[in-house]
Amino acid sequence: MVDEHKCPQCSAPLAAGAPEGLCRVCLLKLALESNTLAPIDSERLARWTPPEPADLASRFPDLEIMELLGRGGMGAVYKARQRSLDRLVALKILPPEIGHDADFTERFAREALAMARLNHPHIVAIHDFGQSNALFFFVMEYVDGLNLRQLLNAERMAPREALAIVPQICDALQYAHDQGIVHRDIKPENILLNRVGQVKIADFGLAKLVGAEATFGAAERVVGTPQYMAPEQIERPAEVDHRADIYSLGVVFYQMLTGELPTKRMERPSTKVRIDVRLDEIVMRALEKDPQRRYQQVSDVKTRMDTIVDNPPNAADAPYVALRAPLKASRGFYSTPEFIRTAFGGFAWRKGTGELALYDDRLVFSEGWQRTEIPFTSLQELGLARTPRWISPLGHQLLSITHHEKDQRNTLLFMPGVAWFRTTGDTNRFAAEWIIAIRDTVKAATGRVLTCSSDRPAVVLASPWGALFVAAIMGIPLLFVLIMCFSTIMHRTNGSGRTTLPQPVTTERSYGPVSRQPMRRAQENQPPTLPAPYSGQPAQRQYKMPARNH
């Protein structure tokens, strides 16, 4: 019965004998799932039921509590509306197990004040905090969007998305570190993204506040999420400084790029996904076990990333494409005027298929492993071209890009799209769209207006051998048919002295009723001959008739 089922989570088929009818892959994965280490007894915390929104209403008269958004090791979060200001807020309450200690109130006030002072576009703002009937709470900015965990679960992240997110995290962390606040629990759940993709980091310093409380007076204890924790955070929690956040950022970055958590024998991200190898260096350095060998400031991470994005590596070893998405790209057939001038090119103009991609400062044409980068500065001319009518009778138009490369003038002819049969309307429109896109991007990037001959396509010179070849291919069958007709007519005229409908010459020894007419003629003119041994029944009957007349 379970055989027909697929796992709802990973959609792998459920094998027979799956334990309790559950998917083994998902079951094992649960062991790796991130769970904040609860500073208090996890069983006790698990038994804690966050209050229903309605039950909280009496404690927070200024808030209209709407729904429970989620719960974690450090409390529960509700969506609420602040009546006085008519705005959405998030209300976080800490589990009641926290705060038995009389000193906690004072510590809470001190730490929360420090957290509330953080004022940064990429940090979830704290509007208010306090204590209501032994329940500690924060009122925070409401972020309408997703957290990074949900985003990672939903789909594989493109490298450029990761490159957009990480610098924002760096900004937020650097700002907080400058204020002397270490996050201590950087993980995908705490990295929120609002609807326009802006990063907001939540729960700054909460790990420290909650963790320190549990063993107040004794040594500080381990609080965090094991997979994202720096080694020293597990081994010597008292000595943790801002560099622990840099390690956690490294783990998050690694996971965004590769979709996996770094393991003990960690492979460099570029061996798993196609990214700039220089990103490996950033990730691996952030993940150094010894804090001394890591980046010492999170701003260094951002600086290094900026350098990479701004300085694309050499064309030969550079997956520049992977770093930024092209503005426009399409696959299509390509050729060059030189190729069309060869005998073969004059017959079939296509040299191959390739991909043309437009970036904000260059065009990249790639065919398999071959990449040609055409920076806008080397672009010379843009236009439409077409091949002679004998190659393309309908007049498909090609995109013609002329550029300088090492003092040589090269022209690339490109027809967007790879379908073999297309209407001229489509190809001509695609070519025109490309011209407009390139012209406008070049103008925006360099201010230069490219010469475009877009109104009338230039005709590419083609090898005359091509024409001859086409003529030969078209002409030979025609010639053959003509010869056939002609020879038949000649035969009819010579054989009977009058022109009748041409009859196949072979019918005299052939079958049945159709051949009766010529047969009778044969009887008049010459003695009957034996029928060929292979002729059919009707022919034999005809042969016997004259025999009876004798």
Next chain:
Amino acid sequence: MTTSAASRENFREPFVATRWSIVLAAGGPEADSKRQRALEELAQVYWFPLYAYVRRHGQTPEAAEDLTQEFFARLIEKHGLSDVDPSKGRFRSFLLASLNHFLANEYDRAQTQKRGGRRKIIAWDALDAEARYAIEPVDDVTPERLFEQRWAWAVLDEVLLRLRELYTTQGQGALFEALKGALMQRPAAGQYDDVAQKLGMTPNAVAVAAHRLRGRYRKLLRDEIAQTVAEPGLIDAEVTYLLSCL
């Protein structure tokens, strides 16, 4: 220094003398009996991957049973297998290496000496080993791969069995049955409303129960895997490896 020790102890996965670390520990008559017990416990859970491995090597069911029993017997008595280095961190790799060693060197002797005088470490009769092996797909899986895959299965089977027992002994068998789907997927809001109605609980309480079920399962699973590795730092790596075997 006490700081570190204290924090280690509070760590969610306390690594106090797991079965495999007991096996690895050397010395003392007391340690020996402990070691024996630990190995017996491990054998009860992980015999099937070994049996499947031996069978896939072309042994008859009877010979495979003999070999598996004899292998564990020797392992527990600490004879004959001492030249395999157990310091390699993982019980799984150690077992496979030892078994290969055993099959290569001891096979003939086991054949001649042990027929009739089987030493039973595992209560075989109740296990229905052949019935289990019979459902193995006949494909070109190598014995090693089969072993590792069945190992991962054995871990999960054992953990789920224990989880079910935990709930059944507390009289919450129905709750486990209703919520076990939550082990695969974090429950969506409102997903278990009908369960709540059926069991006479509030939806909130059911959500908490599902959360707790996941937490308990996760702890059991990590504990079980911890039993087979030499240090807690290897748990994640072992889980990742087992995932690749599935």
